[in-house]
Amino acid sequence: MTRRGFFAWASGVSGAFAASRWVFRPTEAPAxxxxxxxxxxxxxxxxxxSAEQFNVLRQHGTERPWTSPLxxxxxxxxxxxxxxELPLFSSDTKFDSGTGWPSFWTPIEGAVGTSVDTSFFMKRTEAHCRRCGGHLGHVFDDGPKPTGLRYCINGVSLKFVPA
Known part of the structure; x- marks a missing residue:
């Protein structure tokens, strides 16, 4: 399986999980x-x-890949x-990961917190806003140099402020 094929498969699986999380979402937001x-x-x-922002930021939802203009x-x-509105990522650290979500190789220092996410029978590193605790996405170790990290971020959890 090619890397692109894997990401297409993973996107479909992620979409199914996201849909199931929306259907079975808790009544209280677990930021x-x-x-x-x-x-x-x-x-x-x-x-x-918005409803989608609330689902992602406050209920750890995931937007569908390739849907964010960001x-x-x-x-x-x-x-x-x-x-x-805490500044989280510089455009200088953004790259095209081919996954369908905005990706960055590092956040602005001190802006993003991480925690262990054990949902869906996996152990992943969750990224959240340091100031409000909003869920942003996940961190993977398949990114480019110099960090080797990929902050895979839901576009709906971000706003872009042009320089």
Whole structure:
């Protein structure tokens, strides 16, 4: 199986998992555990986020691959958290991973926290906003130099601010 074929297969599986998470989503939003500078109730988050943003940022959902306009955004600027507007990634670290989600090889220092995600019978590294705890995506060790990391981020969890 080619790498591209694998990613196509993985995208389909991810979509099925995302759909099942939407159907069986909890009534209370399980953002990253811990205490964060920006804390809001579910009702407050729902007022400021779209339904899709709420699902991803507050309920650890996953957007469908290839659906985010930010996947093709390569202008100079900064990607900020859609929940609290904390600057998360510089456009200088963005690359085309071929996965269908915006990918970066490193975040802005101190902006992104990580935790262990054991959902779907896998052990992955989850990336979340340091300030509001919003789920961003996952970190994989198949990225480019210099870090070798791929921050695979849901575009709906970001806003792009041109330089």
């Amino acid at each position: 990253a555990g811990g205490s964060f500078e920006v804390a809001r109730s579910d009702a407050e988050w729902r007022k400021i986020l 996947n093709k955004e390569y202008g100079k600027g900064t990607y900020v958290c859609a929940g609290c």
